[in-house]
Amino acid sequence: MIFNIAWKNFSRQGIRAVLNVMVTALAMIAVVFNISLYNGFQAQTTRNMIRTDVAGGHYRVPGFDILSPTEWEDVTRKIPESLDDLPNAERASALVQQGQLFPNRRLYPVQLRGIDVHQTLLDLPLDGLKSYGERVEDIIPAVLGVKMAQKAHLKQGDTTVLKWRDRHGVVDARDLLVVDVVTMVNSRVDEGVLWLRLDHLQDMTQRQNEISWVAVKEFQGPVQGMEFQEVDELIADILNLIENDRKYAQVFWVILIFLAGIGVFNTQILNVFKRQKEIGTLMALGMTSAQVVGLFTLEGSMAALLSVFVALLLGTALFAWFQSVGLDISHLAESTIPVHENILLDIHSGEVVSTIVIIVSVMVLVSWLPVRKITRLDPTLALRGRAIT
């Protein structure tokens, strides 16, 4: 009987029920959307690092440190056979050296990064280098990222002087041709980096067949003369940043949940407040306190369940649309964060479930608590609408 009465009460409340359900559903959508967008940002950051630089880890020449450019020239070695034999889709060899560009008669220190142009493990738009031969000719072909090109004031087809030192410390210089300016999603492989063919850089520095590291799809076991650095190690700074960010994200999530909870609380308490007289009438008609509390809690639960249904319906449509367009963050292109394509949502089921559980609990609690309070007072107060003020 109580269920039928509750359903009748709930389904016939009209705009009040619709508002109640919509506020709750939108609150859930807003919370999940925000946290998923945050997740998406972090996930794309990590993904871009792996896609463009880290792959499944690096076999590095011991002592190589990307943050110590003055030591790069001393930390190279011949590529081990076991790594050289891997297919192009499973390894990407790289040699990193220092160099200096002289665009417009100004000195511009750069990282010369020679990459095996046949590799397909890393997603790098370096096709412009493929058409050149293995030996470097009079002019050195190079590819630049958009940010690097902007900062060095270079564009496709420009030539400038590149200076470097070979393995004996002898300084050499030659003209460099910018064969392509490409968009890099990861600014860490764009800014300050000059992309060359690996064989060219080896030739220029007289380091035949030498590398600084080999990115691999997966760990190949210990390799003599190389040390393996895992993905987590290679993107430790990003993970650290994300870890700190996650704390803020969690605080943000709690604040959003709190705000959503207050919204739901407000709507629901207003609903109960407006129905005080009805509660008094039900008690006068002979309903017990437990029945009245049960009735209102059931109504709240029905509203909560419908809210979840509406949230899933609207949320699925909204999220599906959003995944097709993403959030434009091109304004972050100038930052060093390794992401500047459109951000997509990364929805974690745990967060969705906990958001739903918390908001539904608030809704049911707010249906239960004030009614319980009212029914414990004299029914005359409820009849006069003064049980809760």
Next chain:
Amino acid sequence: MNNIVSIDKVAKVFRVGDEDFTALHEISLDIEPGAFMSFVGPSGSGKTTLLNLIGGLDQPTSGSVFFKNVKLGELNRTALAEYRRKNLGFIFQTYNLLPVYSVYENILFPLLLDGNKESAVRRSVLDMVDSVGLSDQIKKRPSQLSGGQCQRVAIARALVKKPELILADEPTANLDAENSFQILELMRELNKQFKAAFIFSTHDEKVTKYVNREVGLEDGRVCWDKRRNGSGSFE
């Protein structure tokens, strides 16, 4: 004692801010079954308080209220709810109909609360709707009815379970003169038909013409208790 309600030295004190306000001063009254009576007095005289005490909606500060020799003060909340459900019908000044229910459903509601199946009591409800002259409004909701029609629904709701006692708090206060007369006439007929005792609280002089007994209250005290004699006048 054959009285349906006995009030024995009942006092009620309300706390208003930092002060106590005595709404009723040790009132004693006996009300017989089938009575058609009113508590009359100005605002604040204690009429509604007295009705609420009889209805088990409030508890006296001292003294006792008995319903058919059962002391209401000894009943817990659940038992008081059952007492109201089984024995009482309430009619409120502002009707207090359930807004999302139709006329039919509002009248049906107390019977469902009492554990009846709709199919078993449908006829009784339709008869009651007919008794209050609302057969053509049966599917309408309270918001679609006039004040007089709402009060008829409230009366039907109070009577449908055939209680022994109807408590009506200012039932004509929100009605115009014509509707008031119609409602009072209706209640008097139903009082005769169903033998239920009707107790009104009112300051509407029109009610005086209909009731058989009138208890005057002022400042929480009984000032007079008049009964209609065989010739139809109060004594």
